[in-house]
Amino acid sequence: MRSLFIKTALFGLVVCAAGQLSAGTVGFWRFEPGATWADSSGNGLTLTRTSTNLKVVDRPSSGSGSYLSIIPQTGAENDGVAHLDGQAYRFYVADTNLFDFGSNAFTFETFVTPTTNGYQTVVEKVDEWRMGINQANGKLTLSLYDGVSEWKTAQKIFDGATSFTAGNDYYVAAVVAPGVSNTVVSFYYQNLTAGGDLLSDVKTIAGINSITNSAERLELNGNAVSRSLDYMDEVRLSSGALSRFELLATFPELGYWRFEPGAVTNDSSGNGLDLTQLIAGASGGGGIDFPKGVDRNESGEGSYLPTIPQSGVTNAGVSYFNAKGNHWAVADTNLFDFGTSAFSFETFVTPTTGIGYQTVAEKDEEWRVSINESKGELTLAVWDASLASNNWVIAQAKLDGTNSFTGSVDYYIGVVATPGASNTAVTLYYQNLTDGGDLLSAKRTIAGVTSIHNTTNSFLLNGDTNQRAVRYTDEVRIVTRALGESELLVAAAADPSGFDAFVDKYDLSGDPSANADNDELTDWGEYVFGGNPTNSGDIGTQPSFDSGDYLFSIVGDNTLQYYVLTNTNLVEGSWGTNTGPVAITDESGELGSYTNAVGTADDELFIKLLVE
Incomplete structure (x- = not known):
């Protein structure tokens, strides 16, 4: 609960902000509705709470605890969060040999929202290891117990003393890797409220080469009010050292080739799959x-x-094939071994005029994406020698008729393939970038294909002859899961709404309890009542009382609801609900007026408005 007012106002106003996995996962606690304390790892490590005051709530649509609606690594929806509310209570799970890491590496990661308590415990395996954050000085810490009497600590400050601002949402992780004489700790940090980059740094804890083993339980949150968090979500503990690109906060890109000046062949995914120019002996001259x-x-x-909608990054360079049958190539790696797992491929492409069929990308004897300039077909072909005389079975669509692909016109194409128990589901995406057309899609099924064939063949861009070559390509990306439409390169990130839009408009910190203009309303209160958080003289429209009617105005935001609470005695009485909860249905973003009949029967009556 966040108060609107720094001082107590006439009507006692208070407003609140709304509030089997891959091998190596030891425990994964997602705090989802209907599975509140459950362990999603499949290991049965269900959490227990030390107090019923620890609650799982619906994920707020904005503000504190809103985190991410979709988990980047898995694509799973995020509907619930743990509300710790700065109280000295903990979630815990009893000790198990799954926690006995010894000289083996482990990875811990989570989303957190700090309070104003300074140092706050995020997780602790009592007498073994713990992670903490410090709202006062910005430190992210990982401490190991030496097994005798001393805790040894690695720490990093990523964004100065304000690295952990109260009310803001963060992703934090530590990869802990014991060595011969020391332990290496790789820290990761991302400000989710500000939409910042994932930052990292490596530190060393000298003199410890093994994780102490105790029979004590694993605990989440601090054990004192002065060490407690506000919200927490997506808590995952893994055995082994996860790479940056396996973390929850990262997109599982296999490769991303952007062809930018000075980094033409570079793989931007971080997997090091840089391109090599492969001369295929193209006919027609000039191909070299x-x-x-x-x-x-x-x-x-x-x-x-000029700018990629999904990421907002500038697009300065492209790949020019000039209709020559040569390739960009990447040697085979096990990252291409999709098997029964889904994958997504997307790119910008410009067809060549007059040659019909053109190969865009191919992993020979595995899968191939092509376009046909004369027939308008976008095709995903999958290799299966048992199903087709030419060994390829296809999913195909003409998303804009036979004229879908015109020579020297720019397009976006995408393919999402999801193998199933008996078929492979395919979604084909298409957009005419030159005409500024809509993103179109079609769903297809490749019957009988349940996995992607695995070979040692190289991944190639472009056709192998001048009769199958494109003009240009750009922004080639492969992701090792099924992307949703909102995650595609051409899908613009949603504009902020509600309180987030208010934060952007006035360049606020994003902390609802902050008070940018140092008046009697917090930033959240200014939003709810239509005030200006940069002008102490403008606190919006405040409630009033007239002939038994309580009159108030609230911003048009359908994620909010309000209560009218009353009390006849502030010393000995308690607040009762006169009305509520009442959902705000207005979506206009403008102030709406409300009237609540309280009456005048009581000699003395105190009224409080609660909005959350």
């Missing part, structure tokens, strides 16, 4: 100089988009 990276054209073919 292609493909190559060139500056993005300002207009015409190969101009694509």
Whole structure:
């Protein structure tokens, strides 16, 4: 609960902000509705709470505890969070040999929202290890017990003393890897409220080469009010050292090739799959100089988009094939071994005029994406020697008719393939970038295919002859899960709404309890009542009382609800609900007026408005 007022106002106003996995997962506590304390790892490590005051609540749509609606690594929806509310209570699970890491590495990660308590315990395996954050000085710490009497600590400050601002949401992780004489700790940090980058740093704890083993329980949150968090979510403990690209906060990109100036062949995913120019002996002459990276054209073919909608990054370079049958190539790696797992492929492409079928990307004898300039077909072909005479079975669509692909016109294409028990589900995406058309999609099924064939063949971009080659490509990305439409490169990130939009408008910290203009209303209160958080003279429209009617105004935000509470004696009495909860149905973002009949029968009556 967050108060609107720094001082007590006439009517006692108070307003609140709304509030089997991969091998190596020891425990994964997601705090989802209907499975509040459950362990999603499949290991049965269900949490117990030390007090019923610890609650799982619906994930707020904005503000503290809103975190992420979709978990980047898994694509799972995030509907619930743990509300710790700064209280000295803990979730815990009894000791198990799954916690006995010894000289083996482990990884801990979670979303957290600090209070104003300074140092706050995030997790602790009593007498073994613990992680903490410090709201006062910005430190992220990982401490190991030496098994005798001393805790030894690695720490990192990522964003100065304000690294952990109360009310803001963060992702934190530590990869703990014991060595011969020391333990290496890799810290990760991301400000989710500010939408910042995932930052990392490596520290060493000298003199400890093994994690102490005790019979004590694993505990979440601090054991004193002065060490407690506000919210927590997506708590995952893994055996082994997860790479950056296996963490919950990261997108599982296999490869992302952007062809930017100075980094033409670089793989931006971080997996090191840099491209090599492969000359296929293209006929027609002049092919030896292609493909190559060139500056993005300002207009015409190969101009694509100056900014990538999903990420907001600038697009300065593209790949120029010039219709020559040579490739960009990446040698095979086990990252390409999809098997029964889903994958997504997407790119910008410019067809060549007059040659019909053109290969965009191919992992030979595994899968292939192609376009047909004369027939308008976007195709995913999957290798299965038992199902087709030519060994390839396909999913195909003409998303804009036979004219879907015109030479020297720019397009976005995407393919999402999800193998199932008896078929593979395929979603094909298409957008004409030159005409600024809508993103179109079609769902198809490849019957009988239940997995993607595995070979040692290289991954190739472009066709192998001048008769199958495209003009340009750009922004080639492969992701090792099924992307939703909102996650595609051409899908713009949703504009902030509600309190988040208010924060952006006035350049606020994002902490609802902050008070930017040092008046009697917090930033959250200014939002609810239509005030200006940068002007202490503007506190919006305040409630009033007239002939038994309580009159008030609330911003049009349908994620809010209000209560009218009354009390006849502030010394000995208690607050009772006169009305509520009442859901706000207005979505306009403008102030709406409300009237609540309280009456005048009592000699003395105190009224409080609660909005959450």
